[in-house]
Amino acid sequence: MDVLWKLTVYLTLVLNVLSSIDSSVMGAATGRHWKWSDINSSPENNDDHLVKALPGQPEVEFKHYAGHVTVDENNGRALFYWFYEAMTLPQEKPLVLWLNGGDKILYVSGPGCSSVGYGATQEIGPFLVDTDGRGLKFNSFSWNKEANMLFLESPIGVGFSYSNTSTDYNNLGDNFTANDAYTFLHKWFLKFPSYKTRTFYIAGESYAGKYVPELAELIHDKNKDPSLYIPLKGILLGNPETSNAEDWSGMVDYAWSHAVVSDETHKTITRSCDFNSTNPWSNDACSDAVGEVLKQYKEIDIYSLYTSVCISNSLNWNDNPTQVMMKQSSKMMPRIMGGFDPCLDDYAKTFYNRLDVQKALHVSDGIKLRNWSICNNTIFDRWSDSAITVLPIYSKLIQAGLRIWVYSGDTDGRVPVLSTRYSLNALGLPITKSWRPWYHEKQVSGWYQEYAGLTFATFRGAGHAVPCFKPSESLALFSAFLFGQSLPSMRSA
Numbered sequence: 001m002d003v004l005w006k007l008t009v010y011l012t013l014v015l016n017v018l019s020s021i022d023s024s025v026m027g028a029a030t031g032r033h034w035k036w037s038d039i040n041s042s043p044e045n046n047d048d049h050l051v052k053a054l055p056g057q058p059e060v061e062f063k064h065y066a067g068h069v070t071v072d073e074n075n076g077r078a079l080f081y082w083f084y085e086a087m088t089l090p091q092e093k094p095l096v097l098w099l100n101g102g103d104k105i106l107y108v109s110g111p112g113c114s115s116v117g118y119g120a121t122q123e124i125g126p127f128l129v130d131t132d133g134r135g136l137k138f139n140s141f142s143w144n145k146e147a148n149m150l151f152l153e154s155p156i157g158v159g160f161s162y163s164n165t166s167t168d169y170n171n172l173g174d175n176f177t178a179n180d181a182y183t184f185l186h187k188w189f190l191k192f193p194s195y196k197t198r199t200f201y202i203a204g205e206s207y208a209g210k211y212v213p214e215l216a217e218l219i220h221d222k223n224k225d226p227s228l229y230i231p232l233k234g235i236l237l238g239n240p241e242t243s244n245a246e247d248w249s250g251m252v253d254y255a256w257s258h259a260v261v262s263d264e265t266h267k268t269i270t271r272s273c274d275f276n277s278t279n280p281w282s283n284d285a286c287s288d289a290v291g292e293v294l295k296q297y298k299e300i301d302i303y304s305l306y307t308s309v310c311i312s313n314s315l316n317w318n319d320n321p322t323q324v325m326m327k328q329s330s331k332m333m334p335r336i337m338g339g340f341d342p343c344l345d346d347y348a349k350t351f352y353n354r355l356d357v358q359k360a361l362h363v364s365d366g367i368k369l370r371n372w373s374i375c376n377n378t379i380f381d382r383w384s385d386s387a388i389t390v391l392p393i394y395s396k397l398i399q400a401g402l403r404i405w406v407y408s409g410d411t412d413g414r415v416p417v418l419s420t421r422y423s424l425n426a427l428g429l430p431i432t433k434s435w436r437p438w439y440h441e442k443q444v445s446g447w448y449q450e451y452a453g454l455t456f457a458t459f460r461g462a463g464h465a466v467p468c469f470k471p472s473e474s475l476a477l478f479s480a481f482l483f484g485q486s487l488p489s490m491r492s493a
């Protein structure tokens with residue numbers, strides 16, 4: 001009995017060791033999505049991108065890498081990434097790609113903002129821009145506690161990402177963005193081959209509500225070819241733009257229910273706006289009434305209703321009249337400056353436009369400065385295609401068994417919790433766990449509901465970029481997402 005027991009333990013250990021080797025090297029090599037040639041042609045081929053002396057960086061134990069990856073050699077098109085290994089046991093943790101959309105540009109809607117400027121250095125990365133713009137401070141709630149985090153500046157024209165062929169900018173759109181991000185991933189795996197077989201997730205917020213499902217769908221479709229297989233397991237979306245009609249309708253209802261506009265304005269909207277039509281703004285009554293909503297939001301931070309605006313950026317506040325912008329761009333939503341420390345964007349700009357910083361991140365030779373800005377306002381004008389709704393993609397991904405989680409900061413007026421609820425209702429998924437609070441450190445962090453194939457959670461008192469407002473709670477949700485666990489629905493003892 002005793003001997004048998006020991007033998008069993010021993011065998012279990014051996015099997016465990018074998019299976020861990022198996023998944024990291026051997027099994028991968030024999031598995032359907034790995035070729036020996038990958039190892040031979042490119043053993044971890046990324047020393048040139050290791051970030052060593054980033055000015056003002058707090059000292060850390062983990063490695064991080066940054067640089068350009070060429071996605072089109074003929075045209076000279078390259079995307080910039082910043083990759084942080086997990087703080088501990090990076091070889092055992094999943095890989096997560098984070099994408100930002102086009103948050104926070106004043107009255108210029110659509111995509112065009114930097115995942116480095118927002119996600120990495122204001123929200124969930126390990127180094128946050130310090131308020132003096134000179135350095136970085138350590139973020140103890142960084143998501144690289146739980147995963148290897150890859151931040152991509154996408155598409156070209158955003159941050160340090162560029163093309164040497166100016167006509168490339170004429171093709172900007174959802175499809176182009178997804179294709180380039182997809183090529184980027186494969187090229188990136190050549191530099192980081194050990195990640196090619198790693199469990200993979202995509203996360204993002206705002207306009208990335210469109211990018212993330214689109215990229216996930218592309219990966220899912222291309223995965224039919226075993227040589228292209230990427231082990232995508234799920235997507236995580238925060239205050240995501242999802243379906244134009246539902247997004248607009250939620251936005252105006254939210255403005256009314258949060259005392260931003262009058263009953264009369266809201267009634268006019270209800271009566272005259274057809275957000276499902278291809279051009280809702282051709283109706284003047286609708287256009288004027290929605291203009292009134294945006295006019296009120298221009299005075300406050302639409303992204304965080306109850307915080308102050310950044311007055312040092314007040315130049316931006318007298319931009320184009322709302323209505324003009326809306327008529328030009330009927331398919332996308334207008335934006336207004338905002339955030340937690342509403343001036344953080346300025347600090348980030350100062351930091352990333354330093355020559356020594358650019359040199360450390362491998363985007364400059366240390367002589368010629370690149371022009372970095374947090375959002376590129378001209379990108380929207382050239383945006384050629386934007387999905388009206390990504391809900392059919394949700395359905396497809398759910399069918400394919402991918403994990404989908406959607407969260408929503410409930411003080412965001414831009415892609416408010418109502419928009420997300422309208423969209424999810426339109427999906428018509430069966431509810432598997434009814435609406436209930438979820439707890440973090442004995443407090444109600446928000447509410448959540450589980451559907452067959454999808455989890456929806458709110459963050460109580462958080463604005464658009466949730467992790468800026470609720471860093472500890474966000475990390476807890478991220479962790480639950482990665483482990484596929486329900487959020488804690490009991491106040492812990």
Ligand SMILES: *[C@@H]1O[C@H](CO)[C@@H](O)[C@H](O)[C@H]1NC(C)=O
Nearest residue numbers: 070072073075076077078164
């Ligand atoms: C773009 O052009 C510059 C200057 O010729 C060159 O150094 C760079 O490598 C090119 N980028 C790509 C991705 O080919």
Ligand SMILES: *[C@@H]1O[C@H](CO)[C@@H](O)[C@H](O)[C@H]1NC(C)=O
Nearest residue numbers: 173174175176177178179385
């Ligand atoms: C998206 O891009 C791919 C690759 O360039 C192309 O084959 C496809 O037709 C495009 N789809 C749309 C809807 O434009």
Ligand SMILES: *[C@@H]1O[C@H](CO)[C@@H](O)[C@H](O)[C@H]1NC(C)=O
Nearest residue numbers: 245246247249274275276426
């Ligand atoms: C848009 O049209 C769809 C399909 O007819 C409908 O289910 C949905 O409620 C409409 N949304 C809005 C906001 O009008």
Ligand SMILES: *[C@@H]1O[C@H](CO)[C@@H](O)[C@H](O)[C@H]1NC(C)=O
Nearest residue numbers: 369370371372373375376377
């Ligand atoms: C940098 O870009 C901004 C706008 O994106 C522009 O106003 C400025 O002139 C540019 N500066 C340089 C040195 O190119």
Ligand SMILES: *[C@@H]1O[C@H](CO)[C@@H](O)[C@H](O)[C@H]1NC(C)=O
Nearest residue numbers: 157158169371376378379382
């Ligand atoms: C902004 O995007 C446009 C294309 O829409 C591009 O021509 C320009 O170079 C970009 N600006 C910066 C500062 O990268």
